[in-house]
Amino acid sequence: VHFHSFLISFICCFSLTLDCQDIANKGATTSGLYYVKPLNAKEQFLVYCEIDSFGRGFTVIQRRQDGSVDFNKDWTQYKNGFGYLSPGDNTEFWLGNEKIHLLTATTTIPTVLRIELVDWEGNKKYADYNMFKLGSEADMFRLTYGYYFGGDAGDFYTSHNGMQFSTFDKDNDKYDGNCAQQDGSGWWMNRCHAAHLNGKYYLEFGYDNGIIWVTWHNRWYSLKETTMKIIPLSRITAGGQQAGAKQFAGLGV
Incomplete structure (x- = not known):
């Protein structure tokens, strides 16, 4: 399984870069496709970097916007990643659990996971989680984070903290049945979900x-767009604001 990427000529390279913040620190000012090589990674891999005017470099690990990519994938596909990376951030993808593990497990500075959500009325919300990590495949890519760091979307990720990743062919949830098979997508299922950003893409309620975030809309409301991205904690407040929250780079604003 590998990514398809558009316009290879737009891919930029910097030597020995760990993540998108490292790329921004080395002078990159434009969002786009870059190669990174975290500690313990055997080889470099391609990511979409969202670089803002404050010099913050977010590494995007998930993008939903139009339902063009089916997120009902097996364990190996979620491990390696799937979808399409594009320099204009106008495609859907899952970066891959192994890559997310490498990006978060070997850093010395805590990692913040930012979740950005857009509903069908064009409203936007976000939530930040500090000390975000993904375990290794031996631990079934277990999700852990230290605490909810803020945002206006509300915190409904807590019930997923400490959960292992589940797919329809590898059931690691706390439910008697198979949540991933039942819901048609991979996620850190509990019994089964309160937040679910890899859900089926629906155009109706x-x-x-679907793509669920219960503390904003109810569980019968499927969101229009989502972005999951990570950044070192030391950079999240650059520019005097935690989020730049009202100007989502990469959400067409």
């Missing part, structure tokens, strides 16, 4: 296996 009335389904509880």
